[in-house]
Amino acid sequence: MYKTLTASIALCLAACSATPVTQAPANDPVTLRVNVFRGASNIPIYMAMEKGYFARRGITPVMQFTPNSEQQRAGLAEGKFDIAHAAVDNAIAMIEVAKKDVVILSGGDGGMNEMLVRQDINKPSDMRGRTYVVDAPDTAYALIGRKILKDAGLVEGKDYKIDPLGGSENRFKGLDSPAGAATLLNPPWNFLAKERGAKSLGTTTALYGPYQAGGIFVMRPWAAAHASAVERYIAAYIEGCRAAQDPAQKALTLKVLSRELKLDANKAEMTYQALNDPSGSGLSKDCALDMQGFKNVLALRAEIEGQWGGKAPAPDKFLDLSYFNRALQHTLP
Structure with missing residues (x-):
């Protein structure tokens, strides 16, 4: 009887100490x-x-x-x-x-982003005197582009300027104007931009790294x-x-x-x-x-x-x- 009780207590303690499995939350609409x-x-x-x-x-x-x-x-x-x-x-x-x-x-x-540019640009340093089109200049993908241009030796505000046009669709359209020389785009906008003549300088994963x-x-x-x-x-x-x-x-x-x-x-x-x-x-x-x-x-x-x-x-x-x-x-x- 004592052995049986001891075994039962041991099993209980083992169960209590195991990692609990949480219950799924109720499906309240x-x-x-x-x-x-x-x-x-x-x-x-x-x-x-x-x-x-x-x-x-x-x-x-x-x-x-x-x-x-x-x-x-x-x-x-x-x-x-x-x-x-x-x-x-x-x-x-x-x-x-x-x-x-x-x-x-x-x-x-x-992000699935690529740096898309106009046809006359072959490398990031060719952005000298041009405009980088972004969503908001102080967050996210805009910062990746600014880093890429910085690493290419360009000084923001001096060698190139930033134009905040908004989301991907707006930036995609911005590449159609001479002012919009580069931007970052992801699917399907990058494919549509390339179909309309934009050139890719590479993915941000290749140009910057994991993000x-x-x-x-x-x-x-x-x-x-x-x-x-x-x-x-x-x-x-x-x-x-x-x-x-x-x-x-x-x-x-x-x-x-x-x-x-x-x-x-x-x-x-x-x-x-x-x-x-x-x-x-x-x-x-x-x-x-x-x-x-x-x-x-x-x-x-x-x-x-x-x-x-x-x-x-x-x-x-x-x-x-x-x-x-x-x-x-x-x-x-």
């Missing part, structure tokens, strides 16, 4: 306002909608399209929507410059007050990301890309290949955050914007990956 740029980076959202991953968790995402990052940052701070998908450097700018209580919850992709581009960020108090909805949203997003990366679902992914981005079959295929680029510029596995890429984001901001006395801080203050890690436990394989 909720509508979430999701703000994004138009582009291929939204494919995990589109696939999650297509496959019913949001619906089975009681989530109804309502997508809003932003014309530029300044409006997106302002809209998030003002509560005009709940979730932002964009280059995570925008969240850093909100935290450090605008002093807003923002937090990054997930990664997404490496955590797209991700999910929200107001921190809102996330805490809506933890269940956030976790369910991210779980569906992860599954949508997996579907977009699954070779068995390529035909469906191409169909969704064609429909949502208004692409012909050839551009949909090129976009699909960019999304699944093994170099690291496309979707990350499970759309998780690339920590080295994120450290490079901080280092770039420290160098180009001169923040933190030129020395990048630790990533922890900008991130809360606990929502992502819990969501990961409740995803379909």
Whole structure:
């Protein structure tokens, strides 16, 4: 009897000390306002909608399209929507410059960007006397371009100037004017620009290195007050990301890309290949955050914007990956 009781206690203690498996959050119906740029980076959202991953968790995402990052940052701070998908450097700018209580919850992709230029430009140093077209000059992809031009020996404001035109579609159109000599574009805009005569100087991964581009960020108090909805949203997003990366679902992914981005079959295929680029510029596995890429984001901001006395801080203050890690436990394989 004593041995049996001892064995039972031991089993209980072992079970209690094991890592607990969290229960999936209840599927209480909720509508979430999701703000994004138009582009291929939204494919995990589109696939999650297509496959019913949001619906089975009681989530109804309502997508809003932003014309530029300044409006997106302002809209998030003002509560005009709940979730932002964009280059995570925008969240850093909100935290450090605008002093807003923002937090990054997930990664997404490496940006898939190329430096596109007019035909008479053969190398970054040829931008002397020309105009670099950006979204907002002090965040994200604009900083990568400024770094590339700096490394080419050009001094901003002296050797070249910056023109903030807004999102990818506006920058794509900006290359049609003589003033717009260079910009960074990702799918499908880079393909469309090259079709209209633009030249590529290379991908930003090749020109700069790993970079955590797209991700999910929200107001921190809102996330805490809506933890269940956030976790369910991210779980569906992860599954949508997996579907977009699954070779068995390529035909469906191409169909969704064609429909949502208004692409012909050839551009949909090129976009699909960019999304699944093994170099690291496309979707990350499970759309998780690339920590080295994120450290490079901080280092770039420290160098180009001169923040933190030129020395990048630790990533922890900008991130809360606990929502992502819990969501990961409740995803379909």
